[in-house]
Structure formats: structure tokens, C-alpha cells
Amino acid sequence: MKKIIFLLMITLFLIPLFLAPLVSAHCPLCTAGAAVGVGFARAYGVDDSIVGLFLGALVISTALWFNKWLKKRVNFPFQEFLIVIISFLLITVPFYYKGLIIDFEMVKSMPESHGIIGLGVFGLAKFGVDKLLFGMILGSLVIWGVFRFSDHITKKRGKRLFDYQGLIFMLVALVILSGVLYLITKV
Numbered sequence: 001m002k003k004i005i006f007l008l009m010i011t012l013f014l015i016p017l018f019l020a021p022l023v024s025a026h027c028p029l030c031t032a033g034a035a036v037g038v039g040f041a042r043a044y045g046v047d048d049s050i051v052g053l054f055l056g057a058l059v060i061s062t063a064l065w066f067n068k069w070l071k072k073r074v075n076f077p078f079q080e081f082l083i084v085i086i087s088f089l090l091i092t093v094p095f096y097y098k099g100l101i102i103d104f105e106m107v108k109s110m111p112e113s114h115g116i117i118g119l120g121v122f123g124l125a126k127f128g129v130d131k132l133l134f135g136m137i138l139g140s141l142v143i144w145g146v147f148r149f150s151d152h153i154t155k156k157r158g159k160r161l162f163d164y165q166g167l168i169f170m171l172v173a174l175v176i177l178s179g180v181l182y183l184i185t186k187v
Helices: 002-019 028-043 048-071 079-097 104-109 131-157 165-185
Strands: none
Touching (some): 048 079
16 A cells, blocks of 8 residues: 555656646756655655665756756866765765764674675675665766766757656666666565
């Protein structure tokens, strides 16, 4: 029943996205979508690695949105990269100190509890990488790449392939990655 309610809530959230007026990529809509996804997933007991994917998407969409706004006022070398790193740290450091991201030594001592199947699939158990942190890193890197890919297509063609191209690419990437991580963690 929880899964049905979760899917219904996500569907009700996505419908307005397709009815909204056309806007620029990296907008607050992307950020809000990632935040709502994280809230629902955590509330319904979704694995931390999958929640981390959505947090990574939140970090990147917020950073790119802020960077776009800031570029209108000031532009300096490596601006996007620095904003992404700062945004990532602004989420991960408080999560670590609040205990949401488990200490590396704890993960190494109990990988079956805190690691993604001990992260043995990826060979990371010996490094003590927490599931939530792993998902955040993976989600950040992939979604940043997805947005860069979307921007590349738009630049090369002179226009987008379709409306909401960046948002749809992000959602498809998150669904695929979530499915892969779900299969890995349920094995």
C-alpha cells in the first residue's frame, strides 16, 4: 500500500511539470523535484544509496541553477566547478555531523549494514564508503554529466530536441540508476 501511495504522489507531482510554461534549464523546478523525491523516498524506507542519487541530483541542479544566476553578475575561472564542490560540501558536511552519513571506520567495521552489499561489487568496502555518500557522489557525477550532455546537444543543434530536455534526461538517468541500485541492494 505504501508503494502505491508513493507512486501516486510522484505521479501527482510530475503532472504539473508537463503543464508548466517553458522555462530555462537548471531552474528551481528541477531543484524542487529532487527535494520532493528525496523526502518521499526517505519516508518510505527506500535504500540510502537510491536516496543519495536524488540528493546528488539536488546538489547539481541547485549548483547549476545558482551558477546560471551568478554568471549574469560575475564570471570567473572554474566557477561552475567551485559552485558544485561548495554545494556538495554544504550538504555532505552537515549530514556527516548529524550522523546521516556514517563514519568511514563504522562502515568498514559493519559493511553489511552501512555499505552497498558491503560495496564489494565496487571494491569500495575497504575504503568505508557509506551508502548515502556513495549515492550522492554517483548521482552528482551522473546528473552533472547528463546536464552537460543536454547542453552539448542544444549547442550543437542550436535548439533542444524537445521541451524540458534537461529535466527529462535527468529523470531518465535517475530512474535507470535507481533501478540498477535497487537490483544491487536487493540481491
